[in-house]
Amino acid sequence: MNDLSMIRKNLFRRRLRAILMIVSILIAFAIYGVLASFERAFNAGQERATPDRLVVLNKINLSQPLPISYYSRVGAVDGVAQLSPISWLGGYYREPKNFISAFAVYPEDWMKLRDSDFVFSQDARTAFVRERTGALVGARMMEKWGWKVGDRIPISSSIYAQKSGARAWDFTIVGSFTPRIPQADTNIMLVGYDYFNETRSFGKDLINWLMLRTTSAAVNERVGNTIDGMFANSPYETTTDSEKAFQKSFAAQLGNVALIVELVVGAAFVTILMIVGNTMVMSVRERTREIGVLKTLGFPGGRILRMVLGESILLALIGGLPGLGVAMLLITQVRGSLMNFVPTLTLYPDIAVGAIGLMILLGIITGLLPALGAMRLTIVTALGRN
Amino acid sequence: MSSASDPMIGIFDLRKTFTKGKETITIFDGLNLAIPKADFVAVMGPSGSGKTTLLNFLGGIDRCDAGTIEIAGIRIDRLSEGQLAHWRASHVGFIFQFYNLMQMLTAAQNVELPLLLTRLGGKARRERVEAALAVVGLSDRLKHYPKEMSGGQQQRVAIARAIVSDPELLLCDEPTGDLDRRTADEILSILQLLNRDFGKTIVMVTHDPAAAQYARRVLHLDKGHFIEKELAA
Numbered sequence: 001m002n003d004l005s006m007i008r009k010n011l012f013r014r015r016l017r018a019i020l021m022i023v024s025i026l027i028a029f030a031i032y033g034v035l036a037s038f039e040r041a042f043n044a045g046q047e048r049a050t051p052d053r054l055v056v057l058n059k060i061n062l063s064q065p066l067p068i069s070y071y072s073r074v075g076a077v078d079g080v081a082q083l084s085p086i087s088w089l090g091g092y093y094r095e096p097k098n099f100i101s102a103f104a105v106y107p108e109d110w111m112k113l114r115d116s117d118f119v120f121s122q123d124a125r126t127a128f129v130r131e132r133t134g135a136l137v138g139a140r141m142m143e144k145w146g147w148k149v150g151d152r153i154p155i156s157s158s159i160y161a162q163k164s165g166a167r168a169w170d171f172t173i174v175g176s177f178t179p180r181i182p183q184a185d186t187n188i189m190l191v192g193y194d195y196f197n198e199t200r201s202f203g204k205d206l207i208n209w210l211m212l213r214t215t216s217a218a219v220n221e222r223v224g225n226t227i228d229g230m231f232a233n234s235p236y237e238t239t240t241d242s243e244k245a246f247q248k249s250f251a252a253q254l255g256n257v258a259l260i261v262e263l264v265v266g267a268a269f270v271t272i273l274m275i276v277g278n279t280m281v282m283s284v285r286e287r288t289r290e291i292g293v294l295k296t297l298g299f300p301g302g303r304i305l306r307m308v309l310g311e312s313i314l315l316a317l318i319g320g321l322p323g324l325g326v327a328m329l330l331i332t333q334v335r336g337s338l339m340n341f342v343p344t345l346t347l348y349p350d351i352a353v354g355a356i357g358l359m360i361l362l363g364i365i366t367g368l369l370p371a372l373g374a375m376r377l378t379i380v381t382a383l384g385r386n
Numbered sequence: 387m388s389s390a391s392d393p394m395i396g397i398f399d400l401r402k403t404f405t406k407g408k409e410t411i412t413i414f415d416g417l418n419l420a421i422p423k424a425d426f427v428a429v430m431g432p433s434g435s436g437k438t439t440l441l442n443f444l445g446g447i448d449r450c451d452a453g454t455i456e457i458a459g460i461r462i463d464r465l466s467e468g469q470l471a472h473w474r475a476s477h478v479g480f481i482f483q484f485y486n487l488m489q490m491l492t493a494a495q496n497v498e499l500p501l502l503l504t505r506l507g508g509k510a511r512r513e514r515v516e517a518a519l520a521v522v523g524l525s526d527r528l529k530h531y532p533k534e535m536s537g538g539q540q541q542r543v544a545i546a547r548a549i550v551s552d553p554e555l556l557l558c559d560e561p562t563g564d565l566d567r568r569t570a571d572e573i574l575s576i577l578q579l580l581n582r583d584f585g586k587t588i589v590m591v592t593h594d595p596a597a598a599q600y601a602r603r604v605l606h607l608d609k610g611h612f613i614e615k616e617l618a619a
Contacts, residue, residue, distance in 0.1 A: 001495050009490040012490075296480050297499055298503050299471065301467070301468075
């Protein structure tokens with residue numbers, strides 16, 4: 001026998017009570033793991049945003065277009081190193097439920113812009129620039145649909161149709177790419193803007209936004225002001241933001257996820273804190289006499305404090321770790337069906353480590369008061385020996 | 387080298403008062419006591435005479451207002467709480483009226499508790515536990531939980547726990563107060579054995595004159611002073 005086995009036996013002396021507390025902690029950490037992972041996945045775009053990348057949008061909102069002529073005018077602004085137009089296809093594969101994140105871009109420009117996020121093979125680079133009807137597809141999307149280089153795939157648009165009346169474009173997959181950084185999502189498809197623009201029935205020479213890289217993050221503000229000033233009072237006024245701000249506003253369309261996470265997790269934690277704290281106080285109070293006996297036998301107050309704290313920390317870990325396991329299981333189950341909306345959804349290691357830290361903190365907070373009480377308890381009081 | 391006539395317990399001019407509401411109650415006002423090594427003393431007296439308080443002082447679990455308490459040459463009234471805990475672990479064994487066993491631990495685990503405060507390894511601890519339980523006649527009850535044992539058996543486990551770390555002094559607070567006569571006699575015989583064959587100094591507080599008969603001496607506590615009666619061992 002040792003202190004740990006004593007702690008374990010104390011913890012499970014009232015089995016039902018211990019199990020109920022463990023289940024409540026398990027649920028709390030399952031909620032935490034899932035919501036924190038969702039929050040992280042929603043904000044993954046912000047995390048991978050590089051400080052020298054800017055996005056030029058229509059000042060009204062994201063859904064309003066900009067003319068393609070802005071590409072050359074913005075490109076001429078002092079401080080702009082690289083840029084590409086981007087158009088949203090609203091694509092799907094065979095059926096509308098098979099949503100595809102597809103964008104029409106200038107192939108060479110876009111690949112240079114995203115070199116810091118993705119790894120493009122030389123063959124893929126060359127083929128994507130060369131083939132007008134070519135599509136460059138991310139590794140995750142290739143895997144999801146079982147595609148391979150050389151496949152011809154019909155991509156329809158929920159927004160556009162072809163001039164011929166056909167709703168689908170046949171693209172040939174000319175290459176794939178993999179992530180260079182963990183946050184980079186490869187569940188996307190790129191097609192050539194020129195081909196898409198020439199064949200669509202409306203919206204000709206319009207784009208959704210421009211993405212650019214400046215020569216240095218230090219000139220971002222000046223470049224943004226110059227661009228927005230250049231198009232002020234025109235039919236297509238612009239607003240230029242950092243990529244991070246752009247991703248954040250994009251994520252904000254899905255609601256303030258961070259706030260929801262904080263509120264739900266906070267409410268769950270406070271509730272559990274009170275339940276576990278109260279139960280620990282009761283549990284230690286029930287053992288007043290035993291604590292007195294231990295002290296009589298010569299157990300010092302500090303050791304008794306450690307044993308009570310150890311019990312509450314062990315309780316939090318026994319409940320919390322399986323809770324994280326449940327979170328991981330849930331995330332794995334829903335990841336497939338939510339891939340298009342939260343492609344980087346996973347239980348990140350740092351979330352798991354943070355959760356373990358929270359478990360220990362929960363154990364300390366709930367156990368500290370009863371532990372201090374047990375440490376300070378005098379033998380005479382504990383044994384009622386007056 | 388020590389002998390049975392060496393003092394084990396020496397109390398000099400012990401003073402203690404309690405405050406109850408607005409009233410101050412004097413328990414001891416200059417109490418003196420000397421108990422030699424390997425003695426077996428029964429302390430009797432009316433309720434509220436301070437028997438348990440005296441036992442608390444001897445065990446270092448309560449503080450006196452003034453006076454000195456020396457046990458086996460150590461002035462325990464001068465020790466800090468931490469030092470007292472350490473001292474209790476190696477010098478004193480306690481036996482309570484209601485056994486005070488940990489219900490979630492087996493008999494062997496209860497007896498092992500004081501040894502967790504030592505540097506002994508698992509094997510050595512096991513050997514000591516088995517030896518202590520053999521002394522009280524419970525070698526076949528190692529893995530039994532307190533609720534699976536009778537009161538007498540539980541008190542034997544408590545005695546084994548008190549002697550497992552081989553202390554010189556055993557302090558017993560009404561050790562047979564919760565037992566029938568026959569079981570009480572068995573327990574008292576074990577205490578007598580520990581005193582006679584193992585040389586333990588025993589101080590036993592009791593209300594039971596029959597129990598006091600097992601001691602070498604009976605001290606009657608009355609109004610803060612002892613009245614001694616010699617008994618045949």
